[in-house]
Amino acid sequence: MLQRTGSKMALIPLLLIVFSLNSCSGQVPLIMWTSEGYTMPQFPHPSAGHIVSRGQFVSYLNSALKATPQNVVLFLQDKLSIDDFTVYGGVFGNREDSVFSNLESALQASTSRLVLPALAWPVTAAMTELFQEELGVPAEHTDPDTLTEDQLHQADQSLLVISLPYSTGADSKERLRKNDAVIGHVLSVLTAKGVPYTAVYTGHRPSTVIQDTPTSWVERSPGRSLLQVTAASVKPPVTLNSTEGKPCIMLWAETLSVKYSQNDWFDLAPHTFNGTVTLDGSVCNGTVSRLVLNYPSVLGFQSFRLIFSMRKSLFPVSAREWSILEQVELDYDGQTATFLSGRGIYSPAEYSFHCQKVSSISDPLLVPRTASDNATLWSLSFTDFQIQGFGLTDENFKYASDCSGFFTPGIWMGLVTSLLMILVLTYGLHMIMQLRTMDRFDDPKGPSISVPQSE
Template identity: 65%
Template structure:
């Protein structure tokens, strides 16, 4: 095995490794892969802002990271592409707990420790990781040289010009996984030692082409009150993709998804617009988006007895000084049908921080009362709306995936209130009982039946 030199900075190797993998552990590995980037001794990457906890880095963000990194990093790039890789591989085989010599990533950890300001992306969309090689070729304007680990000894290093080396590492499952990861780590260590021995500066990247483990988050069950929390309501693999409206620059700016989009006119039968909406051919004519206003328009033809029908979602971004942040508020949901208009105002419950999406299991004009007709005499009084598993984002959209969502469910469910009130009543009864016991007093003299009786003089 290649000898590895550990260089200790202000943090010990174990402390640095622990911090690194604690950062890894807070991310979900749902269809995501990690990416590590570091430089050789004497070089450093520019200070790059780490993504917020839980946010997956998209392809556009990765391009921005690489452009910033290559401004100061060496242009000899070592790209270690493993067939599959997930954060769980580090936590399970990295030797974080117990003897660090048993870990499968000793060379990688020592390289990160020796590097100045390495870049760690725990959650990268694996579709973006698949194009890392093309991104480097586009930035460096040099072709990639593919290296087979089995023929590594035959490789001759050219130190006269920059190079882009793509080293493909295998991956397997089962009992041999740790042994294979150890072998991959040795290959990485051998290549790094070869560059160090020739005093050639380099920039190294280690990532996976696909996630080795995909964990699906459990969606919110129907009509359950699990409390307001930050979560991403993921789409199941079998359901339709969200409706995506793009701005004039071709970037997504509005996302909408729902299990059902049901409408009913004059107390008639419900009509679900979901199948027609999420069939990848929704008509979004009339939709607009900017920094403060998002307007998503869904156009339909021949729905029941109506020749044309439009469902419009209007959201506005407002700054509230009390919270010192921007909030996205659903102002109105409008139905336009055959020249008439039915307007439903948001009751104040459809809102979320501007950087998150809004999710609610049931948005209705009757049951949840999140949508209120503008006036009782308005056309909206003839309509009923019901959206189930509803999620929308109108601002700060990155890619075609929702940001973490602010859920509409109340924090205190009826069962929680009953438990709190019962506990409070029990505490009050116990407190009153203890108070009464502490007030009991005993007499300092007792009546002797054989002697004179005790007399208590009364003050006149």
């Protein structure tokens, strides 16, 4: 955290991020700055390695927003870590190689800024909700390409949320450069319209997670607690209530990634579990459950819906009812892409279904309806996917039926190898037990042993 006025060194906040938290790359950094003419109060500088908790961040936020413009622009990236600044930020003065040129220019022009090098992960997961509580206004998830006059306010409070994707591997540098261009575009529009603003740049979760994450703010429980969605979950599942007010459909996933044609992967999970997705069109009854997730804008489409259709059927062979995920649909700008359940997406009706990966690409569980369907243009990949459409009694998943069978290929290889080793050992012991010593020996110094032959 840092405050400076009239500084000509735009890279100072980024340098502080690097040197004050070199060993905590598992947390998420946050940078907050204002338009010219506004000054945030001065906060005590945290010690190196300090992780800002939820209560401490709320205290900072409450004090900062009292002195800054109430028009807040929240640039919320899917993932963000210190490593993104150290590797691509040009923090050692090489401005030509920096992918954050617009961000650095904005920090240099600002007279006041707040830098939190290490923000606890659950705090960033609920970042939108925290700003909504402090400002008392709902968040407006905005496409930067369609920023209109109606979304810009010069006096009233507003909270504009700009979602920024993130890519790993070779595409990460170019993705961060594009995100920085989006930041520059939005700030230039606000400046051109004369709208004072408070800007925040952070991430939903870290892009690099260390193994020794402090347990002071992450509750952990043994066993398969994730499959039952206990309090250790970072984000609550999506829940649809019936007309009686009881839960009838629940969905949880670590990622809900979609890809259209040659575009980059886009993760819907941050937009699904932050409370902004609507469930209009969803239905549930004793035999059919249909969960409809409505998104305002995805991959340039004005309307986008992700639909899960489930059915409960009686299987005579097993003499019990089973829940089957029949299909997953994508409804975008009036077009439909339908993926059918290729294999294995079913569970006993009173259980939930869980799978580490539900994908349409490698070892697919989802396949396009037909070869000429729009689904051939799309790719889906869900990780840590869990869904239940029947048998719910409260806001907790029932016992999870996992898509991975007990006898996996690795287990079979281990069993066969162990059996071969046991056979070799048994054969060796058998040969040893068959060895017999001679009951008479030939003395080379004495007469030879003669064996009489009987006629």
